[in-house]
Amino acid sequence: MNPQYTAYQPGAVSIASLRLGAGSFLLPEMDRHRILVHASAATRSYCGEVGKHFVRRAGDIDLLAAGEAGGFEAESAFDTIVVSFPETLLRDVTGSSDAKGPRRIETRHLLRDEQIEHLTRAIQADYEAGSPSGSLYADSIGIAIAARLLGLDSSAPAREVRLSDAQLKRVMDFIEAHIETNLALETLSRVAAVSNSHLRTWFKAATGLTVHRYVLRRRIERARALLVSTDLGIGEVAHRTGFAHQSHLARWMRREIGQTPFELRRKSRI
Structure with a gap:
């Protein structure tokens, strides 16, 4: 077979x-x-x-x-x-x-x-x-x-290069404007006009976070704001912030901020 x-x-x-x-x-x-x-x-x-x-x-x-x-x-x-x-x-x-x-x-x-x-x-x-x-x-x-x-992990030290302020701002602005979409490293690399590998390395050097972790945290912050300020269903909030489904949002919110969407919304309205 x-x-x-x-x-x-x-x-x-x-x-x-x-x-x-x-x-x-x-x-x-x-x-x-x-x-x-x-x-x-x-x-x-x-x-x-x-x-x-x-x-x-x-x-x-x-x-x-x-x-x-x-x-x-x-x-x-x-x-x-x-x-x-x-x-x-x-x-x-x-x-x-x-x-x-x-x-x-x-x-x-x-x-x-x-x-x-x-x-x-x-x-x-x-x-x-x-x-x-x-x-x-x-x-x-x-x-x-x-x-x-x-074997790049044992190669010579990386050159002193980084994302410019303008490149970093372009990437961050693009993420904010397309937070609900399936963001791809290839797309963000084109926005920054660098290779995938360079964006991955330089973005972390600039922010202290991997691209994936940064996007995840921005999605959670957007979801938090929607949960507190709107009456949208949790599933709709997940959809508008780029999470695959409600349980995916709940799992990452619990991991990142220690609360589920339901708990956050309930406490914000007491």
């Missing part, structure tokens, strides 16, 4: 959780890089390319570079998480001004990296919940995965 790639979610970073039976597991060529995180107990497999048997354990990572096919023979059913992202995301991480050209990802098998596994499962959990955090969350994690794969 082979994965059906039509099940992938749209966007820069895509994910599929696959349950596969024993037998051939084949991955055709794609124009995207793919990370496969093994999600089952030990699975004995055979790689015809090298003519050897291997045991894949939970957390083992296979990295398949764009333009390459892959696969193996599995002796038992297994689960795997497949994350894909385009070559353009790597250019965002490495930058396009490198005289030596952008660094590339090479196919590798049976890697172990707790950070990549954790990031992959974070995207999986969000998709399984109906993607309440939106593409901004997934794309931000995708950039973190790409940076980890390229």
Whole structure:
């Protein structure tokens, strides 16, 4: 049984959780890089390319570079998480001004990296919940995965660069004006006229918050104001502030300000 790639979610970073039976597991060529995180107990497999048997354990990572096919023979059913992202995301991480050209990802098998596994499962959990955090969350994690794969966390110190005051204001104004929409890192990067990776790094340096956390807090503040000053239903407030649904708003409000929408509204009217 082979994965059906039509099940992938749209966007820069895509994910599929696959349950596969024993037998051939084949991955055709794609124009995207793919990370496969093994999600089952030990699975004995055979790689015809090298003519050897291997045991894949939970957390083992296979990295398949764009333009390459892959696969193996599995002796038992297994689960795997497949994350894909385009070559353009790597250019965002490495930058396009490198005289030596952008660094590339090479196919590798049976890697172990707790950070990549954790990031992959974070995207999986969000998709399984109906993607309440939106593409901004997934794309931000995708950039973190790409940076980890390229080993940027051990590279030379970052240059002394930052967002200008005008760039930062443009981004913040855009967020305020479109708070109810599914804001994407790609969109905000275009507003700032910088790459996704640079916006992610420089925005946090300027504000002390990741882009995702800043947007989340601005949504909660907008929701708080609507709950106190209007009679809109909580579901409508969630919709107008960019949350996926009422329970999504309630969960984040409880986490950020220690109150649910209902509790906040009740106390504001005593």
